[in-house]
Amino acid sequence: MNTDSGVILEVTTNAMLLPPHRGFENKVFVCLHNVVNELAEDQNGIVTYLGTFPDPHMSKIELKPSCFCSHHISQHLDEFFTDTRFCRMLSEKIAVDCASLPQPFSVTVYVKVIRDVRVTLSSIVVRSKDMFQRLLEEQTVELTGLGDEEETTCSICMEEFSESRDDNIILLPDCFHLFHQSCIFEWLKRQRSCPLCRRVPYEEDHETE
The missing domain is CATH 3.30.40.10 (Zinc/RING finger domain, C3HC4 (zinc finger))
Structure with a gap:
């Protein structure tokens, strides 16, 4: 998934059905992994790829939405992320993946956020x-x-x-x-x-x- 801000999201969903005696409390775990592509642009506008640098740490958050419409999930994500576009895209993906699952369930969503960081060589x-x-x-x-x-x-x-x-x-x-x-x-x-x-x-x- 591409965003207007040059951010690419790679989302993988892994669902596990829970036994009925666990009630109908569904859980969503979002594991976030940031990756940076470094690019250099010279004064002639020529862009050179410098390398890809993944963050060694992965953040994990837990959501317990009462319903799985994208708007409701987005409200939960807003507590953790300031980028509204990111929240909207991710909540829509989670809503689609969870729509057909029988309850109760536990879903782990692995999100790789790939950002391009461009350095202007004249500033170096x-x-x-x-x-x-x-x-x-x-x-x-x-x-x-x-x-x-x-x-x-x-x-x-x-x-x-x-x-x-x-x-x-x-x-x-x-x-x-x-x-x-x-x-x-x-x-x-x-x-x-x-x-x-x-x-x-x-x-x-x-x-x-």
Whole structure:
């Protein structure tokens, strides 16, 4: 399901019938999982996909609606969400899925909310030359200097660090993740944060300037 705000909902419903002695109190559990698609747009309007980053946490809410019309369900969802369009779309989906179920029942609704977050590259300003030069001068490491517990593979190209490859190895400050110079420099031209942990190289130095 697409919304006008660029949000996509993927909804899966899992229903379980309850024994009659449980009465006619139906339950709806909504499990919400947020996923962000990061996009970068340059000054020419060219959009580059940077990656998909799911939230490791899933929120769960319980509803006990007395009837299963979409308007009534939406009123319950309004207590938990401020986005009225989101509530309306989700309540309509729940109402349709529950309409044919014999009571009493318990329904678990798994909702994946996929949002596009677009970053304008002009806002990432090119401190880039200074940053690249500083990384090259301060953060280049030798292959022989890597400890036994260090990473052995560049997480961008998925190739092992090797003396046979004519490329420096860059150790990012603060997070200490390792990458080939060409790989991480190309990445940082589009997105200024570490591709693994999202930390920004020299962020504190930049904030104090």
